[in-house]
Amino acid sequence: MGKEKINQYFNNIQANDQHLFVPYIVAGDGENGVQNLPERIQFLQDSGAAAIELGIPFSDPVADGPTIQEGSIRALEQGTTLKKVLDVLAEDKETRTIPIVLMTYVNPIFVFGIERFAAECERVGVDGIIIPDIPLEEEDLIAEALTTHNIAFIRLAALTSTPERLQEIARRSEGFLYAVAVKGTTGVRTSHEDNISTYLTTLKKHASVPVLAGFGVSNPQQAHELGAHCDGVIVGSKIVDLLHQGKKAKVRTLIEESINKQEVGT
Amino acid sequence: MTTYTMPDYRGRFGDFGGRFVPELLMPALLELEEAYKEAKKDDSFMEELDYYLKEYVGRETPLYEAKNLAKKLGSGRIFLKREDLNHTGAHKINNSIGQALLAKRMGKKKIVAETGAGQHGVATATVCALLDLECIVFMGELDVERQALNVFRMELLGAEVKSVAQGSGTLKDAVNEALRYWVSNVEDTHYILGSVVGPHPFPKIVRDFQAVIGQETKRQIQVHTGKLPNHIIAAVGGGSNAIGMFHPFIDDEAVKLYGVEAGGLGLASGKHAATLSAGETGVLHGTMTQLLQSESGQIKEAFSISAGLDYPGVGPEHSHLAASKRVTYDSITDEEALEAFQLLSKTEGIIPALESSHAIAYAIKLAKEVPANETIVINLSGRGDKDVQQVKNKLEER
Structure with a gap:
């Protein structure tokens, strides 16, 4: 469970010479709300995902662009809460093989109770946590509870971070390191900044865990371009959008074409 | 101390x-x-x-003694810090x-x-x-x-x-x-x-840029009365005018400070913006503070007649001053604010912003409770010209 599970699952994929691909979905978005999670998780696992980033919807997601904002509103309108998501995850904990990483803004877990949250994550088989509004300066609110329950605390690095901060973020990250690849919010972009390869290379150098690039990544070509400088990608808005439109076959194609290194679009 | x-x-x-x-x-x-x-x-x-x-904003702003209002209320001396006279009409x-x-x-x-x-x-x-x-x-x-x-x-x-x-x-x-x-x-x-x-x-x-309000007030009140005031009242939405007024007085423990939140249709109605009176601790917009939120940590909509107080959070320093009990926080309803809006207009010829009207409404209540030899300062954070259309509509609805 936790860090070891992410480590092992990633190793198996990388041993097959594949890029790591982590899809993001909003928990509770789509038909039947949170009840569709076991089926969606199974589908993404079968499609070749390395882990699933499960977004806990929040009313005020300042790091997110329009697509994920809208998905969050749809999920909240269906009554999604952190507790309901955890309860559903508990149901198929034993049969699920793919690592589960929760993405949540700090407020829903603060209100839930930090220690209670970490204990619940361990109980229901959550392996890692991403919290976009906890920078280095505020980590002590949650770090100890996550360590106690062996939950990987995945840190986010940014293109605006100073070299010293990048080094510290890379050093601390557990499970994997989330390299935010744009100066902005989540959402589809046609291209990334010129200095992106230097940034990813720097993070690779300092991190003891795999480095995944996310934000603005939406197609296999970008996955391969970025994947050349790190271990893989995280794709959010594009997946949320395709699932919302009911285009599951396209999600599968996107994942398959992104992970296989021989299918580089050259 | x-x-x-x-x-x-x-x-x-x-x-x-x-x-x-x-x-x-x-x-x-x-x-x-x-x-x-x-x-x-x-x-x-x-x-x-x-x-x-x-030269540009027009400071310092007067600390004006509202004698007509005090007479009407039968209270001690009342002073208005005239932030409404700043360029652009507010603090x-x-x-x-x-x-x-x-x-x-x-x-x-x-x-x-x-x-x-x-x-x-x-x-x-x-x-x-x-x-x-x-x-x-x-x-x-x-x-x-x-x-x-x-x-x-x-x-x-x-x-x-x-x-x-x-x-x-x-x-x-x-x-x-x-x-x-x-x-x-x-x-x-x-x-x-x-x-x-x-x-x-x-x-x-x-806070530091707004503290000029309290710094001037501290000087001016001593010119008027020879001492510090007994009570200072300010409206609180996010809380910038209130902190600006309160901050220079925080160490003066004899001075009682009151922050007035928007009670909307009343706290029991659930339609209000009284974060400190009825909120829970959480994190919004980068700060940990008192918030109006659901049991699962989703932020709720605030409600107030005054758009300037219509915010589901509040400055973290106010949350601290409430927890330490240095400042007393209370709320005033839309109705009470509307009454105060009209009363100050008629008695002093000053049309206050709806935000500031909450502070005035609280002063009206407080004036009845405290001895007549005690002085009250109200932060008149803005002028009400922007609100007259809305108030007209409200009064016609009645």
């Missing part, structure tokens, strides 16, 4: 405050903190700020001018701001026109409709107003969009946050 030195180096006011923001913004917050520290030590910066406050410009000068000093050419009713947006657009800065103001869709004239005012001043359709289309959503814009343009843009909310160092910087 202990000296009040909040916030600490992490931007904490006791259990509240902090910097709960994406890593992307951290370098900008650290840069701002450093630039502000340097600026405060730089005499030429402080002189420039003083120059604009005096907001004290902060906008300070932060705009700071932005220039940091070499930023673009300004982003949020606004609810439009007071902070207009103040910021004004100083950007003065200092030749590009200005983008985010405003909720609903507020754009309700305050069409202020939208035109900002455009006249050269600002670009962006309507925000997300969420409820009010101030909270405008802050979200301003933060998102800042995340995407952080290298050449400064965010002039309009209240003592948001991540450190904003609550400190905004």
Whole structure:
């Protein structure tokens, strides 16, 4: 469970010479709300995902662009809460093989109770946590509870971070390191900044865990371009959008074409 | 006597405050903190700020004795701190001018701001026109409709107003969009946050720029009465006018401080903006503070007749001052505020902003309870010209 599970699952994929691909979905978005999670998780696992980033919807997601904002509103309108998501995850904990990483803004877990949250994550088989509004300066609110329950605390690095901060973020990250690849919010972009390869290379150098690039990544070509400088990608808005439109076959194609290194679009 | 030195180096006011923001913004917050520290030590910066406050904003503002009101209430002496007489009609410009000068000093050419009713947006657009800065103001869709004239005012001043359709289309959503814009343009843009909310160092910087209100009041009241006042009252939405007034008095423990929140249709109705009276601790817009939120940690919509108080959070320093009981927080309903709005207009010939009317309504209640030899100061944070249409409609509905 936790860090070891992410480590092992990633190793198996990388041993097959594949890029790591982590899809993001909003928990509770789509038909039947949170009840569709076991089926969606199974589908993404079968499609070749390395882990699933499960977004806990929040009313005020300042790091997110329009697509994920809208998905969050749809999920909240269906009554999604952190507790309901955890309860559903508990149901198929034993049969699920793919690592589960929760993405949540700090407020829903603060209100839930930090220690209670970490204990619940361990109980229901959550392996890692991403919290976009906890920078280095505020980590002590949650770090100890996550360590106690062996939950990987995945840190986010940014293109605006100073070299010293990048080094510290890379050093601390557990499970994997989330390299935010744009100066902005989540959402589809046609291209990334010129200095992106230097940034990813720097993070690779300092991190003891795999480095995944996310934000603005939406197609296999970008996955391969970025994947050349790190271990893989995280794709959010594009997946949320395709699932919302009911285009599951396209999600599968996107994942398959992104992970296989021989299918580089050259 | 202990000296009040909040916030600490992490931007904490006791259990509240902090910097709960994406890593992307951290370098900008650290840069701002450093630039502000340097600026405060730089005499030429402080002189420039003083120059604009005096010559452009029109400070100092009078501390006017409301004798007619006191007579009507049969109370002790009542003084109004006339922030309504500032250029652009409210206290907001004290902060906008300070932060705009700071932005220039940091070499930023673009300004982003949020606004609810439009007071902070207009103040910021004004100083950007003065200092030749590009200005983008985010405003909720609903507020754009309700305050069409202020939208035109900002455009006249050269600002670009962006309507925000997300969420409820009010101030909270405008802050979200301003933060998102800042995340995407952080290298050449400064965010002039309009209240003592948001991540450190904003609550400190905004407070310091607004503290001129309390500093002047402290001098002026001693000229009038030869001593400090017994009671000071200010309205609290995000809480910038209140902190600006209270801060210089925090160590003067004999002076009783009252923060008045918007009670809307009454606390029992659930339709209010009384964060400190009825909220729970949480994190919104980068700071830990009292919030109106659901049991699962989703932020609720605030409700008030006054757009300037219509915010589901409150400055972290207020949360601390409530927890430490240094300030008494209470709420005033829409109805009570409307009565006070009319009473001050008729007795003193001063039309107060609906925000400030909450403080006046509280003073009316307090005046009946305290001995007649005690002095009350009310922070009249803004003028009510912007509100007359809305008040007219409300009164006709009755």
